[in-house]
Amino acid sequence: MTQVIIRDLRKKLGKNEILKGINLEIRSGEFFAILGPSGSGKTTLLRLIAGFEVPDSGQILFDDKDVTYLRPDERGVAMVFQNWALWPHMTVYENVAYGLKIKKLPKEEIDKKVRWALELLGLEGMENRYPHQLSGGQQQRVALARALVVEPKVLLLDEPLSNLDARLRLKLRGEIRKLQKELGITAIYVTHDQEEALAIADRLALLRNGRIEESGTPEEIYQNPKKLFTAIFIGKTSYAKGVVEEVDGDKAKVRVGENLVESVAHGVNKGEEAIVVFKADMCKLTPKQGRTAIRGRVTVPMYMGAFVEVRMVPLGYKKELTFYIPEQEVPPPGSEITVYLPVKAVHSYPVEEGVIEEEEEE
C-alpha cells in the first residue's frame, strides 16, 4: 500500500514542453486513472512515475520517499505495457517468474507465487506455452500476472486494453478492477478511453496539453464537470455558443438562436457569450418538470438500434448539434422537433477559445 505524490512535475522532450507542472496525490490502495486525448502527456507522466524518464523539475514521492531520480529497477513498481512486451524467448512460466528470480527468492517460493498468479488470472495449464501460442486476451493476462506477482508498490498500466477487441476489453477491465481491489495495490491506469476511465477508476485526472484540467471521482467528473474541456470530453456531448441572458445562483439561461436554454452555470456572466454543453444522450422527446427544451430542424436522422441519433440545427442557430434519443421512431429530415434535457445535464461555461478550436478541428 503506497501513496504516490507528484509535485510540480515538468518535462520537455526536445523543444516541446510535454508536462507543464503536474500535481497529484494518489491515495494508498487507490485505482487512479489518467485520462486524456493523444498528445496530452499522459504516457510521459506514467513513464516518469515508472522511472524510464527523468523530469526536468519537480518531485515524485512514494509514501515519504523521493524516487524522482531513482532508476526503474530501484522503484518497486511494475508496469503493464500497451503492447504487453512479453518476452518471446520465454514461456509463460518464465515470463511470470522473471521478476521473482531477479529478487533471488528461493525456488519453491517462486514456484508457489507463480502458480498463485497464474491461477489468479485463469492461466493454469498455459505454463509451458510461448507468448505467440496465446490469444490476445491470454497474453494480456500473462502481462498482468507478470506485474502482479512481484507485489509491486505501485502498478502502472499504459493503455493495456487498447490492443484487444471491444468485448474482451469490457471483460478484462472488470477483472483488472476486481484484482486490484482484492490485492489492495495502488494502481495508475493511463487511457484515452473516457468510458474505460470512468468505469475502472476510484478517481481520475483529466490531462490536457501537459496540465491537469480536472480531477475527482468518476461521478464528480461526469455529473458536474467544472471545466469546459472536461464537459466536452467526458460523455456523449454536444455544444453550442450563446449569450447569457440571466444568471440566478448556480443556474443560467443562455440564448442559443431562438432557444433560451436553462443550464448549470460555471462562472458565466449576464450579457456575455457562453458555451452550453449538453449531455446529448440524456434527452427525451417529452417535456417534464425540470427539463429544458431545444427546438430545431432535423438534418440527418440515423437509426442506431437502442436509440436514434438525430442531427439537428436549433432554430435561429447556424451549427448542427447531435442528440441521442431513446426512441424507435426516426423523425423525417426537415421536420421540426423539440428535445428536452434535465437542467443538470446542461452546463454553461465562459468561452475558452483553445478548447472550441481543438474540438472543431477533430
Added chain:
Amino acid sequence: MAVKVSKLKRVEKVTLILFLLPTLYLLSFFVAPVASVLGGLLGFDWHLLNTPFYINLKPIGSPIEIRSFGPRLFIVIKGVNMGVILNSLINSIIVTLVSAVIGTAAALLIGLYDFPGRRLFAVLAALPLLVAPFVNTYVVKLLYGFNLQGNTLSYLLQHLGLKVTIGFTQLGGITLAQILAFYPIVYINVLAALGAIDASLIEQALNLGSRGFKLIRTIILPMIVPGILAGATLVYILSLEDVGAPIVFNYKNVISYQVYEFFQEFTSIGGVGASAALCLIMLLLALIPMAIIRKYLSLKYYARLSRGAPRPFKRLKLGKKGLIVAYLLVLPVLIAAAAPQIGIIVLAFSERWVGALPQGFTLRNFYFIFSKPGVFRGIVNSVTYLAFALPMIAILGFAAAYVVARIRVKGIGLLDLLSTAPLAVPGLVVAFGYFIFFHAIAQGTPLDPLVSPAVVLVLAYAARKMPFTVRSVYTGLLQTPRAMEEAAESLGATKGKVLRSIVLPLVWRSIIAGLLLSSIYVLSEVSVSVTIGALGGDIVDPNHAGPITYVIMRLIQAPSISGGAQPQAVAAAMAAILMALEALVLFVATSRLARRGQMLVSV
C-alpha cells in the same frame, strides 16, 4: 546542482561502458590514425602536385585507338591520362555513373517484372558480389584486356566472323574491371529499396492507368532514389580506393597505386609528403559526396529499410518490347559481368590460361595452396587475425549498435557517425594513417607495423569491418520493442541483467549474421592487407605475416612458381575457396534476414 548529480547517478556503469568502449576504440584506432595523415604533410610543398604527373590538363592521344592491320581491325580502349589525381577522379565518376545505370536497370527488370529466365538474370547479377580480389581483374584482363596473344572476347568475335580485336588496357581496363565488379552493389541496394515499396503504392498507380516506362519514371524511380544514391556512393568510394585493378593492369597513374607504392620502398615519387597529400586528397574526394548524401547512409537509413514488412507486390508482366530489351541489351551486360567470376573457377581448375582460352584440367592448383608453405601461411595468418578481430568486432559492434539504437542522450550521434565512418574512409588512407601513427608513437614496440604487422592488421580489421556487425545488430534491435527491456527494468532488473536475459537472447541472430558478414569482409580485405601486410616479408618466406589477399596478389604478380603450376591459377584456386565461403555466408545471413521480411543490403 543536486539535481544534476542525481541524474548522473541514474546512468548505470554498464551503459557508460557500452558507450565508451566503441567510442574510445574508434577514436584511438580509427580517427587518430586517419588524422595523423595530416602529420605526414608537415613541410610538404604543395607545389609538387602542380606537375603534369599529378594533374595534366593537356592529355596526349585518344582514349580509344582504332587501327587496322590488313583485314583486321584493332580497337584499343586505354582511357585518358590526365595525371594521377584527375585519372582517379575521372575513373571513379565514370564507374559510378555507369554502375548506377546498369545496376538500376537490372534491379528494375529483375525486381519489378516477371519473365521467362528471370531467375537466370538474378543469379548472373548477383555473381560479381562474390568478391575475389586481384583474381577477378586478372580474369577480366584475360577476357577483355589488350593482349598480343588475343583475348577471349576477340576470339569469340572472330568465330562469329568478325575480324576485330577489342582490348581494354591502362585506365580503360581499370574502369571496365571496376564497373563489372561494382555495379551489383547498386543493383542490390535498388532491389532492397524496391522490396520496401508497399504493393498498394504500385497497385494504386496501375489502377489509375500508369504503366510501362511512365510507371517507372513517375512512381518507382522517385521511391528508389535513396537506394540508388546509397549504392552509387559505395561504388564511388570502392572505385576510388581500389588498388587491385591498378596493380593487375600495372597502371601506376592513379592515387591508390601511388599510395600503395609508398609501402614498397617507403618512398614513392614524392616521398612521405606526397603520399600523405594524396591520401588527404583521396579522403576528401571520398568524404565530400558522402557528406552531401549522408542522411541516406547513417544507420537510420537502414532502419527505414527494415521497419515493418511491406506487402510485397506481384511482379508485373514484361511485354514484347521489354523482353527484347531484356535479352538483347541487359543479358549481354550481365553475362559480361558474371564471366570473370565464372572464369575464376575455370582458371582454378586449369593447367594454364594466358591467351584467349584456358588449357588442361587439373586439381593441382588446390594442392599447391596447402603444400606451398608461403601460400598456406596466408590462410593461417588470415584465420589467426580473424580469430582475434572477431571477438573485438562482436563486443564493440554490439555496444555501438545498442547505444545508438537505445540511448537518447546528446552526443550519441557522434557514435552513429563514428561507427559508419569506416565504410566511407578509403582503406589505403587507413593503412597509410596506421603506418604513420603507430610508427611514430610506438616505434620499436609490437604496435609498430615494421616490428609486427599482425597487431596492426587485427586492430585495423576490427575498425574497418565493424560497421557490418553494427548495422545488423542495429536493425535487429529496432525490431525488438524497447518495452521488452523496460518491462524487465520495472521488475527490478539492472541494465546488465536486462542485456543478458532479454536483449542478447532476442538479437543473437543479428549478431551472428553481422559477424558472418564482417568475417568475409575481413578475409577479402585488400587495402590494409597488401600494404601493412607486406611489411612482414614476401611469400617466399614461410613465416611471412601477409593474409590471404596479400598472397593472392603476390601470386598474380609472380612470373612462375616452383613445381610448374601457373601462379595465377593457384591464386584463382584460393579465390574460388574464398568465393565459396562468401556465397555460404551471404546465403545464411540473407535467409535469416529474409525470414524477418527484410532485405540484406550488401556491400
